Each structure stands twice: as structure tokens, then as C-alpha cells.
Amino acid sequence: MKKTIALLPGDGIGKEVVDVTVDILKAIAEHFHHQFQFNYGLIGGDAIDQKGTPLPEETIAICKDSDAIILGAVGGPKWDQNPMELRPERGLLALRKELDLFANLRPIKTFESLLDSSPLKKEYVDGVDFVIVRELTGGLYFGKPSERIVHEGEDAVVDTLLYKRYEIERILVSAFEIASKRRKHVTSVDKANVLESSRVWREVAEEVAARYPDVTLEHMLVDNAAMQLIRSPKQFDVIVTENMFGDILSDEASMITGSLGLLSSASLSSSGLHLFEPVHGSAPDIAGKNIANPIATILSAAMMLRQSFGLEEEAKAIEKAVDNVLNAGNRTADLAEDGKAVSTKQIGEEIKNALGDDHAILNIMEAYS
Ligand SMILES: NC(=O)C1=CN([C@@H]2O[C@H](COP(=O)(O)OP(=O)(O)OC[C@H]3O[C@@H](n4cnc5c(N)ncnc54)[C@H](O)[C@@H]3O)[C@@H](O)[C@H]2O)C=CC1
Numbered sequence: 561m562k563k564t565i566a567l568l569p570g571d572g573i574g575k576e577v578v579d580v581t582v583d584i585l586k587a588i589a590e591h592f593h594h595q596f597q598f599n600y601g602l603i604g605g606d607a608i609d610q611k612g613t614p615l616p617e618e619t620i621a622i623c624k625d626s627d628a629i630i631l632g633a634v635g636g637p638k639w640d641q642n643p644m645e646l647r648p649e650r651g652l653l654a655l656r657k658e659l660d661l662f663a664n665l666r667p668i669k670t671f672e673s674l675l676d677s678s679p680l681k682k683e684y685v686d687g688v689d690f691v692i693v694r695e696l697t698g699g700l701y702f703g704k705p706s707e708r709i710v711h712e713g714e715d716a717v718v719d720t721l722l723y724k725r726y727e728i729e730r731i732l733v734s735a736f737e738i739a740s741k742r743r744k745h746v747t748s749v750d751k752a753n754v755l756e757s758s759r760v761w762r763e764v765a766e767e768v769a770a771r772y773p774d775v776t777l778e779h780m781l782v783d784n785a786a787m788q789l790i791r792s793p794k795q796f797d798v799i800v801t802e803n804m805f806g807d808i809l810s811d812e813a814s815m816i817t818g819s820l821g822l823l824s825s826a827s828l829s830s831s832g833l834h835l836f837e838p839v840h841g842s843a844p845d846i847a848g849k850n851i852a853n854p855i856a857t858i859l860s861a862a863m864m865l866r867q868s869f870g871l872e873e874e875a876k877a878i879e880k881a882v883d884n885v886l887n888a889g890n891r892t893a894d895l896a897e898d899g900k901a902v903s904t905k906q907i908g909e910e911i912k913n914a915l916g917d918d919h920a921i922l923n924i925m926e927a928y929s
């Protein structure tokens with residue numbers, strides 16, 4: 561299979577985790593006889609420095625000419641004082657909007673070998689397996705006006721939470737579709753006791769639920785949801801929620817697995833051109849030290865192989881290699897005991913090698929089948 565993949569490493573650890581992921585994709589291409597063409601694009605702070613904008617036109621063109629996109633992360637203190645339109649995060653938000661990447665799937669599944677790595681007790685996290693379906697192109701991150709104003713003679717500020725009804729409907733449909741192939745339970749998270757947008761969200765959720773009689777719909781207020789994620793995370797199958805609630809709850813949920821550096825995601829569009837990105841950011845506190853955990857990005861690449869290219873066996877090979885490497889005790893600094901950490905590059909190499917082993921086994925099995 562021949563595919564073009566746009567690579568947008570971005571800033572901070574984004575570059576380090578994408579580098580390692582590309583090596584693994586090259587190994588996959590070799591083992592399984594595919595041709596992956598990688599096209600690099602600038603985004604975020606790097607793009608501001610080199611092109612004067614966080615999302616250059618060339619980058620959009622590179623993405624549109626590709627079959628899928630892998631992004632690292634954007635942002636960093638160097639650009640934190642920039643005006644809003646010249647912040648790295650604007651580049652990512654604009655790309656999500658430009659490509660209509662409205663459905664962000666963030667799976668939360670514990671790893672057998674990391675059950676003791678969560679700050680939560682093992683019996684609470686063992687067996688956790690749910691997906692957060694986060695709306696990604698609407699809500700407070702995009703609504704206008706978003707500015708400082710003078711209101712009733714006072715210095716004031718306004719951000720706008722805007723959703724068109726169809727935007728709410730399509731993300732709920734995505735969640736119900738996913739749930740219908742899983743344990744058939746949707747938890748719709750909102751703040752309907754306060755926000756009108758949440759009340760409309762609930763109405764639409766009820767309408768969509770009526771089309772999926774096999775799937776149970778539960779409404780949960782976001783403050784309670786934040787607590788329930790810690791109290792009994794196993795209750796969840798599919799959580800669907802608006803942009804900002806999903807952003808916050810998914811970082812919280814990452815600690816069920818042990819580290820934010822493990823959480824992968826897929827940002828899907830109905831056009832078929834999807835973007836795959838770790839849930840974490842550019843982590844300036846550890847950038848440039850070769851200590852970041854690349855597993856979130858590596859598993860995002862596995863999601864790409866499955867979702868965008870239909871390469872199930874290849875996706876599984878990566879997931880199995882990650883499992884094997886963790887089972888063998890390899891840990892980056894976010895998960896390791898003092899003095900026992902392996903580097904970003906080392907764990908990438910281990911995963912690459914484990915991939916080879918697994919594929920060798922697959923070849924043997926094929927030869928005898
Ligand atoms: N999708 C994106 O590009 C995102 C970008 N950001 C940006 O990233 C910058 C830093 O934001 P923070 O709030 O610090 O969030 P962050 O997600 O970058 O880091 C939060 C904490 O988690 C740790 N961490 C994150 N990823 C890790 C990994 N792969 N391995 C080991 N440890 C990891 C960091 O060291 C830090 O202590 C900001 O400029 C922010 O706007 C934040 C979130 C998402």
C-alpha cells in the first residue's frame with residue numbers, strides 16, 4: 561500500500577515523539593511491504609518563527625495533499641506573551657477548523673503492566689476501558705467575540721460558547737455509533753443546570769438516542785463526571801462532551817492509566833482526512849532532554865493505520881509491541897522509579913525491535929497456516 565502522511569512535529573517534545581514514531585512507521589512499512597511517503601509541515605511556534613504565522617498556507621496544502629496527518633504538539637513559553645492570533649495554539653485550532661476535524665476520540669484503557677503506576681488504587685483502574693468523544697471544532701475555543709471589552713463602563717472580557725445544532729448532533733451521532741460497537745452505554749457530560757448550550761445539548765442527545773434503541777444514554781453534570789472518573793472509572797464506556805469539558809476531563813482521565821504520555825487520540829473529519837495526535841502538549845518542562853514518553857504518539861500512529869488506512873494487522877503489531885516493551889519493564893521517566901528510566905529514543909528502539917519480533921512470529925504462523 562502506498563500512502564502519504566503529513567508530519568507536523570510542532571514544538572517542544574512534539575518533535576522528539578514524532579521522530580521516534582516515524583522510525584516505527586518506517587519499520588512497519590518495511591516489515592509489511594508498504595510505501596509511506598512523509599511530508600513535513602510547520603505549525604505552532606516554529607511556524608511563527610520561520611513564517612510569521614502559526615499555520616502557514618503551505619502546511620494546510622501539505623495536509624490536504626496527504627492521506628493522513630500526524631501532529632506532535634504546539635506551544636511554549638517563548639510565545640506565551642504573543643497576541644492571541646500569534647500564539648502557537650492558534651495554529652492547531654485553525655487546522656482543526658480548516659479540516660473540520662470535529663470528532664476527537666481519546667481512548668482510556670489501562671495497561672496490565674502499569675496498574676501500579678496509577679495514583680488510583682489498582683482495583684479501581686484494573687479493566688478500565690472507555691473512550692472520550694470530544695467535540696473539537698466548536699464551543700468556547702472558537703466562539704466570537706473573544707476579547708477584552710468595556711462593559712457598563714468597566715474593563716471586562718468576553719468569550720463566547722457557540723454551537724450550531726448540527727454540530728451537537730454530529731458529535732452525538734459519532735458517540736452513539738462508537739457505543740453501538742462497544743458496551744452500548746453513552747454518558748453525555750454537560751452543565752445543563754447552568755448553561756443553555758448544555759440544555760440544547762441534552763435535547764439533541766435525547767433525539768439521537770431515540771435512533772439507537774440498543775444504546776443506553778445517561779446524562780451527567782461535568783463536575784460530577786470529574787469526580788466519578790476518580791471514584792469509579794469502570795462505569796464508563798463512551799463519554800461524549802463539548803470541546804472544553806472534553807479537553808479537561810481527558811487530561812484528568814490520563815492518570816487512570818498512569819501518565820498523560822500514554823494517551824493517544826484521533827481527530828476525525830467526515831471528509832476522510834484525519835489527524836492523529838497525542839493528548840498531551842509540548843511539555844516545555846522536559847523538552848530537549850530525550851525523556852518524554854513517546855507512547856501516546858506511537859499509539860496515535862497505530863490509530864492512523866487502523867482508521868485511515870484500514871491496516872488492522874499493522875496497527876495491532878504496534879499495540880502489541882508497546883505492550884511487550886512495557887511488560888518487559890521499560891519505562892520512561894514519567895513512569896519509572898528513580899534512576900531506572902529509559903530515554904525517549906531507547907523506548908522507541910525497543911518498540912521497533914519488538915515489532916520485528918512479532919512480525920517474525922506472524923510470518924512463521926502464516927507459513928504454517
Ligand atoms: N495538542 C497540543 O498541541 C497541546 C498543546 N499544549 C501546549 O503545551 C504547552 C505546555 O502545556 P502544559 O499545560 O504544560 O501541558 P503538557 O501536556 O505539555 O504537560 C503537562 C505535564 O505533563 C507532562 N507530560 C506531557 N506529555 C508528556 C510525555 N509525553 N511524557 C512525559 N511527560 C509528559 C509534562 O512534562 C508536564 O509536566 C502549552 O504551551 C500548551 O498550550 C497543551 C495541550 C495540548
Ligand SMILES: CC(C)CC(=O)C(=O)O
Nearest residue numbers: 649652653807839840841
Ligand atoms: C489547542 C490545544 C492547546 C488544546 C488542548 O489542550 C488539546 O487539544 O488537548
Ligand SMILES: [Mg+2]
Nearest residue numbers: 807808811839
Ligand atoms: Mg488538552
